[in-house]
Amino acid sequence: xxxxxxxxxxxxxxxxxxxxxxxxxxxxxxxxxxxxxxxxxxxxxxxxxxxxxxxxxxxxxxxxxxxxxxxxxxxxxxxxxxxxxxxxxxxxxxxxxxxxxxxxxxxxxxxx
Amino acid sequence: xxxxxxxxxxxxxxxxxxxxxxxxxxxxxxxxxxxxxxxxxxxxxxxxxxxxxxxxxxxxxxxxxxxxxxxxxxxxxxxxxxxxxxxxxxxxxxxxxxxxxxxxxxxxxxxxxxxxxxxxxxxxxxxxxxxxxxxxxxxxxxxxxxxxxxxxxxxxxxxxxxxxxxxxxxxxxxxxxxxxxxxxxxxxxxxxxxxxxxxxxxxxxxxxxxxxxxxxxxxxxxxxxxxxxxxxxxxxxxxxxxxxxxxxxxxxxxxxxxxxxxxxxxxxxxxxxxxxxxxxxxxxx
Numbered sequence: 319x320x321x322x323x324x325x326x327x328x329x330x331x332x333x334x335x336x337x338x339x340x341x342x343x344x345x346x347x348x349x350x351x352x353x354x355x356x357x358x359x360x361x362x363x364x365x366x367x368x369x370x371x372x373x374x375x376x377x378x379x380x381x382x383x384x385x386x387x388x389x390x391x392x393x394x395x396x397x398x399x400x401x402x403x404x405x406x407x408x409x410x411x412x413x414x415x416x417x418x419x420x421x422x423x424x425x426x427x428x429x430x
Numbered sequence: 431x432x433x434x435x436x437x438x439x440x441x442x443x444x445x446x447x448x449x450x451x452x453x454x455x456x457x458x459x460x461x462x463x464x465x466x467x468x469x470x471x472x473x474x475x476x477x478x479x480x481x482x483x484x485x486x487x488x489x490x491x492x493x494x495x496x497x498x499x500x501x502x503x504x505x506x507x508x509x510x511x512x513x514x515x516x517x518x519x520x521x522x523x524x525x526x527x528x529x530x531x532x533x534x535x536x537x538x539x540x541x542x543x544x545x546x547x548x549x550x551x552x553x554x555x556x557x558x559x560x561x562x563x564x565x566x567x568x569x570x571x572x573x574x575x576x577x578x579x580x581x582x583x584x585x586x587x588x589x590x591x592x593x594x595x596x597x598x599x600x601x602x603x604x605x606x607x608x609x610x611x612x613x614x615x616x617x618x619x620x621x622x623x624x625x626x627x628x629x630x631x632x633x634x635x636x637x638x639x640x641x642x643x644x645x646x647x648x649x650x651x652x653x654x655x656x657x658x659x660x661x662x663x664x665x666x667x668x669x670x671x672x673x674x675x676x677x678x679x680x681x682x683x684x685x686x687x688x689x690x691x692x693x694x695x696x697x698x699x700x701x702x703x704x705x706x707x708x709x710x711x712x713x714x715x
Contacts, residue, residue, distance in 0.1 A: 320584070320585055320586055320616070320617035320620060320621075323584060323586075323588065323617075323621075324499060324500075327499050327500060327501075327502060327503065328499055330502065331495065331497055331499075331501070331502070332495070335493060335495065336493070342490075346499065351645070351646065351649075352620070352646070353616050353617075353619075353620065353644075353646050399642065400642060400645035400678075400679055401642070401678045401679070402678060402679060402680075402681070403678060410677070410678070410681045411681075420498060420499045420500060421496065421497065421498055421499060422495040422496070422497050422498075422499055423494070423495060423496060424492050424493055424494045424495055424496075425492070425493050425495065426490065426491070426492050426493075427489075427490065427491055427492075427493060428489060428490050429489030429490075429491075
């Protein structure tokens with residue numbers, strides 16, 4: 319629902335760094351705990367970047383599973399649903415170790 | 431250092447392109463491109479020869495960014511939080527789905543608190559001033575941020591919009607600011623705006639499973655006001671099940687049962703709100 323705003327943030331960061339270069343690919347990583355629909359993000363990206371130096375560039379989205387670590391028994395659980403509970407001992411004293419990523423990793427440019 | 435090269439003869443190597451010449455290591459066949467790993471003073475017979483299609487001849491390269499996508503928003507949010515703190519204002523970001531009762535709760539809140547607490551309301555709405563108008567006349571400073579007025583009809587408030595709204599409020603005359611976010615259970619949770627605490631209004635008409643479906647917002651909340659409890663006798667809503675679901679995604683959230691209609695729980699909510707204006711901790715990072 320807010321994918322356009324997110325694309326604007328990505329485009330703004332990349333444009334600043336890429337200056338006049340033609341950008342071919344932008345790689346980002348998005349955790350499962352983010353409410354982002356990859357298809358919607360790609361669609362917004364295409365629309366937003368058309369006619370700019372990012373036009374025609376591909377948005378590569380790497381999805382990162384949500385993983386919790388139990389403070390009681392130390393076990394790690396990869397979550398299928400957002401239930402913050404240790405699969406090994408059922409404790410709810412857990413820390414989210416991944417799944418909240420929302421980062422631009424890199425972009426590829428092609429200089430004329 | 432270490433840009434990756436691909437040569438037309440099929441070999442690859444890794445090295446710096448800073449000011450130095452390359453040379454093949456003594457005794458090695460040139461085609462193997464054995465380099466001194468640390469670079470330095472050596473000649474490279476293949477310089478500008480061969481297919482450096484990895485990047486040089488076609489000018490392709492990869493630029494590492496490693497930047498949070500919402501980094502700029504978060505920076506502005508931190509500035510907002512600081513501006514608020516400098517003016518002695520504590521801010522609560524109030525979120526919910528549409529129709530959960532944020533505005534009704536705020537009317538009750540202003541009735542109860544505005545005689546004694548200097549309150550401000552920053553009202554976010556996609557369009558119209560209907561909610562903001564309802565909150566006029568209680569002695570609180572109210573500013574409206576229509577997210578469609580030059581902001582592209584956003585489904586949430588972001589830090590830049592809130593910064594604009596703060597400019598229209600007399601911050602020096604406010605102790606407690608409630609930022610009423612756009613009614614939406616998804617997007618507002620992703621955007622920090624500079625608040626010191628997050629409150630959610632949740633109506634019992636919304637069903638028990640929503641914390642599992644919208645975990646990001648429920649996880650962000652410091653307090654969840656379970657509103658419309660006067661309707662419980664008429665609903666199949668299982669409050670215990672809802673509370674268990676909430677605990678599964680946010681074990682530490684405080685829960686306040688309330689009805690903006692009957693006034694139940696309003697005192698407890700107001701006590702929590704006023705508690706935010708004490709010597710509370712620093713703004714959330």
